[in-house]
Amino acid sequence: MLSPRFLLLRSTASLTSRSFSGGAVLKQGKAPDMADVRNRLREIVGASTNWSDHQQAMSERLSLSDMLAKSQDDLPLKRMKDSRLEVHLPLGSEPQLREKYLTFHNTVRFGRILEDLDSLAVLISYSHTYNPALKKTPLSIVTALVDKIDMKQHIIYPDCDIKFSGHVTWVGKTSIEAKMHMSQYQNGAYSPILDATFVMVARDPENKRAAYVNPLKPEGPDEEKLFQEGEANKVRRVELSTASLLKVAPTDEERKIVHGLFLNTLDTKTVSFRSRLLPPNSVWMEDAKLKGLEICHPQERNIFNRIFGGFLMRKAYELGWANACSFGGCRPSLMAVDDILFQKPVEIGSLLLLSSQVCYTQGNHIQVRVHSEVFDPLTRQHNTTNVFHFTFISDREVPNIIPMTYGESMLYLDGKRHFNQTVDP
Numbered sequence: 239m240l241s242p243r244f245l246l247l248r249s250t251a252s253l254t255s256r257s258f259s260g261g262a263v264l265k266q267g268k269a270p271d272m273a274d275v276r277n278r279l280r281e282i283v284g285a286s287t288n289w290s291d292h293q294q295a296m297s298e299r300l301s302l303s304d305m306l307a308k309s310q311d312d313l314p315l316k317r318m319k320d321s322r323l324e325v326h327l328p329l330g331s332e333p334q335l336r337e338k339y340l341t342f343h344n345t346v347r348f349g350r351i352l353e354d355l356d357s358l359a360v361l362i363s364y365s366h367t368y369n370p371a372l373k374k375t376p377l378s379i380v381t382a383l384v385d386k387i388d389m390k391q392h393i394i395y396p397d398c399d400i401k402f403s404g405h406v407t408w409v410g411k412t413s414i415e416a417k418m419h420m421s422q423y424q425n426g427a428y429s430p431i432l433d434a435t436f437v438m439v440a441r442d443p444e445n446k447r448a449a450y451v452n453p454l455k456p457e458g459p460d461e462e463k464l465f466q467e468g469e470a471n472k473v474r475r476v477e478l479s480t481a482s483l484l485k486v487a488p489t490d491e492e493r494k495i496v497h498g499l500f501l502n503t504l505d506t507k508t509v510s511f512r513s514r515l516l517p518p519n520s521v522w523m524e525d526a527k528l529k530g531l532e533i534c535h536p537q538e539r540n541i542f543n544r545i546f547g548g549f550l551m552r553k554a555y556e557l558g559w560a561n562a563c564s565f566g567g568c569r570p571s572l573m574a575v576d577d578i579l580f581q582k583p584v585e586i587g588s589l590l591l592l593s594s595q596v597c598y599t600q601g602n603h604i605q606v607r608v609h610s611e612v613f614d615p616l617t618r619q620h621n622t623t624n625v626f627h628f629t630f631i632s633d634r635e636v637p638n639i640i641p642m643t644y645g646e647s648m649l650y651l652d653g654k655r656h657f658n659q660t661v662d663p
Contacts, residue, residue, distance in 0.1 A: 303442055306450070312450075346394035355387075384437075386434070404419060411451070598653030608627075610623050
């Protein structure tokens with residue numbers, strides 16, 4: 239679901255001034271605003287604007303299954319420019335927008351930016367798969383992974399216009415990679431703020447099975463390079479998944495790190511494995527947690543009547559930021575976001591438990607992991623829905639984080655891996 243008042247300025251996907259990518263027709267000369275975009279998205283998937291009608295609207299989508307392609311070969315080739323969009327967030331020229339994005343410290347709420355990036359990634363993906371012959375698309379396109387968000391500038395000003403741009407850079411059979419850039423208008427020109435890479439997946443109308451998407455045809459050496467980077471990203475993700483500490487043992491070097499941490503906390507006055515002492519300028523990992531609870535109301539639903547992924551990212555980021563702020567003793571700045579995995583959708587009415595953990599520190603850097611799970615009060619079962627990784631930088635040196643148990647040691651090593659990917663990609 240797309241954030242209101244998030245203005246679409248330009249699409250280079252062979253569009254006239256009367257339309258934008260996805261086929262929404264507008265009044266002559268009127269730039270589409272986010273109300274237009276949201277209404278068009280509802281038209282594309284056949285979603286209702288009223289929560290009370292959602293079951294009927296979703297049941298009507300079942301008949302769209304026959305429109306799904308049987309093979310990717312049945313779908314026409316698309317070009318990168320077919321999905322290219324440029325979107326404007328007029329914080330400077332429209333002051334009434336600022337309050338939604340404003341922090342107490344007169345900066346921009348990055349959680350809101352995450353929501354907008356997620357919305358734009360969905361729109362870009364639907365632009366790639368758009369079929370003018372269909373009134374409603376049979377595809378349910380959802381966010382599978384936030385592969386990477388690299389910050390080029392730590393401060394986002396609340397009184398300067400923001401521009402987002404992006405397009406599809408790689409596709410698999412059922413997945414889409416969208417790269418986006420965000421810049422802000424200052425001193426007469428736009429300066430880069432961040433680069434983001436999202437991975438989207440296409441599902442059937444019931445959001446139960448994978449569905450094919452249009453193949454992508456790169457044009458020219460620059461686009462070919464982007465496509466090959468997408469292929470490399472896919473290989474990297476597979477390698478990281480294979481080497482996950484949830485699947486295989488740590489490397490020899492990592493085992494030495496864990497043992498070194500253990501030896502550094504032993505009480506030299508006793509000959510006991512259980513007697514542990516906290517080194518100077520250090521904090522036990524157990525004491526670097528912060529938790530939260532969200533009741534998932536219909537207001538935060540997406541066009542498929544699940545909880546909007548951007549909302550989940552915003553809540554996770556804000557909890558992670560608060561934990562980093564509490565741990566470091568001052569307001570941290572975001573350095574990078576990576577490997578946000580969407581494992582399961584979150585249903586309306588769920589109790590969402592969020593748990594943030596400082597899992598690695600180095601100098602003035604803080605690596606935070608946020609784990610979200612849905613709790614069913616009737617069955618007492620917990621199911622993981624998302625895992626988020628944030629890298630923050632503080633204005634001063636922060637304490638060392640020290641694991642005590644083997645499980646915490648694995649969190650420490652996982653945090654170190656994510657931090658190393660951020661500072662030395």
